[in-house]
Amino acid sequence: MANKQKAKVTKRESLKRKREVASDIRLKKKIKIDLLNKTNNDVNLIISKHVTTEQKKVELHDIDIDNMTSGMNDAEIKLQTLKVAVLPPPTVPLRVYSNLPLTLPSDLKEKEISLTEYRPMESTASEKTSEESPISPLQNFVNFELRGHRVIEINHFFEQLIKISGHESLFQCGLHSMEIKSEKNNSFISQFLIQCKMCKQQFKIESSNLQLNKLAVEGVIAAGCGHAQLKQISASLDIPIMSEHTYKINQDEVFDEWEVTAWESMKLAGEREREAALKENRIDKNGIPIIDVILDGCWCKRSYRTNYSALSGAAAIIGRRFGQVLFMAVKNKYCCICARAEKLNEVVKQHECFKNFDGPSTAMESTIIAEGFKKSVEIHGLIYSRFIADGDSSTYSRILATRPYTIVTVEKIGCKNQRQRW
Template identity: 35%
Template sequence: MYLHSVKPNFEGNRIVNIKKFQQHVMDITTHTALCDSARAKAAKGENVVSLHSEKQHGFYFILTIICCGCGEKFNIDNSDKIGNENIQEINLRCVWGNMVTGGGCSSLNESMGTMGIPGINERTYSKIEGQIGKLWNDVLQDEMKQAGEEEKRIAIENDEYFQGVPAIAVVCDGGWSKRSHKHTYNAMGGVGVIFGLKTKKLLHIGIRNKLCYICSRAATKNQEPVKHECFKNWEQSSQSMESDIILEGFRECEKKYGLRYMQMIADGDSSVYATIIKNIPIWGQR
């Protein structure tokens, strides 16, 4: 984590952690109470401590305060690190909150700027955004695993099997990033989901993207794209995105959860049903 020094004019506002700030105040107060030179200055009505310098990394800061009596320095910071990640909690919380409301780096800095709080640079924001994405994915995978175990338990309790494998009913649906109006299936992205009917919990989710902004921008400039995590994973029609995602879930269910999806509730999309009949042997072709 790179901390950069800022001009020591100490203007504006900062976000602080109350408990950490309280501890810092106690440490400084204890020192000045025991420092003869500091007490002498206090008796004369002079400053006992003064702000010396500040270093920042996004919304994280280290403020150095110096004792005007003996010159001893104290560092005040406003956040702890998260787990083993080289990331400060304050930065993670600010970026996380901005992501869930649909904002980006510029919108976060604009909001903070109106409150007089120094912002975060694009590079740091993107790095934290990627780390948050991995955290979200870990939680999602764990919750889907638990949902699969619960559906399996219920199927066993109800003696619902197919060829000796616990069998369940699922609810499937999908959507696109652009309304189709039943004829303009040209969306750049689509999503599909599978829920367990009994638990009403998510068992599978998939996303298909026909566009990567970084790759596309590089192509228009006839350049090689910079190193990045590319989310483009689909070359076929937009209309077939949902079918492919649902098929993926059906293919993985036995290996992933020890289940077979033997009943499907959907919105009447015949292409999804036809895809399953064609590609899942226990449903159709053998």
């Protein structure tokens, strides 16, 4: 049984050698015919025409033809160039370095071209070991350490790959001849420098044309998280971690955009309430539309019937008919930069201070609501004649004290659900 298997292996090897010899002979005949017809006198074009990837163009280890061909005449030089270029199997593309002109002399047709004089050098021990071990497909594509995962916009990324795969060259280049030289990373966005190993052209490819860093920060904030949670998510996915500085820059941009969007949304909500009031003919003596609203507040610290010491609070006014926000604001009693400067008896440096309230925490809601009533005509052209709220009497007292409208007196409607809670 063992003898039969050995015979089969020997027969396959013999057939393989015969096919290689036949392939060399056919290639030799094609090149000689092309040279004898004088249809193409450029060695590079002849080689690229006949020595295709199927016949294995090879890359020699930086062969210097100028030194190798010293003392030869032009015909012998061109013959030696062909011997170097037209070779049997090994596996990497041809790269021959020479400053010699490559126009063929007329007497080259008399020379014999040999394809068998070159034999590849024996592999070293390390090379044999690497051949025996499995090799990653990216090993020939990346010539530096590239680890982890990246976020890419799939259509944008493949459009760029398709574009560079068809770049103009005389060497039949393609994606198979590309290698990644470097990566410029900015958190979730990467820019790769890719070079063609044949023609040495370089290209830059971006992982996405979107603002991924800003989108990531926006999503984390919307989920109620921050930079620490984003770091944990990135580490778990093996994605480059965003620095705190980059997070802060994108966070400020997100907040600015959200503020603009919020005001635009409130303006649209006011216009919608105004149109509905005009259709119902709910207007005062001056023709200003009158509507009903719902209002409530919240604090950063739970203070139900005890310890009203929250440092930040917010409140909102909502249109009753459509349930959309017409006004909202936030009051802060604390700024860390101001507090630190005061503690150290230092002059406060210039900064963006968010402290905008000095009164008791319980007064935050009523202050914001009264401010919203006073600006209702200016912002929306509306009068809030009635409002629905909880049983907190301080808010209603504050509204009456500020007297936001000269003709209309604001009325309060108690919330049934809130009364049951009390």
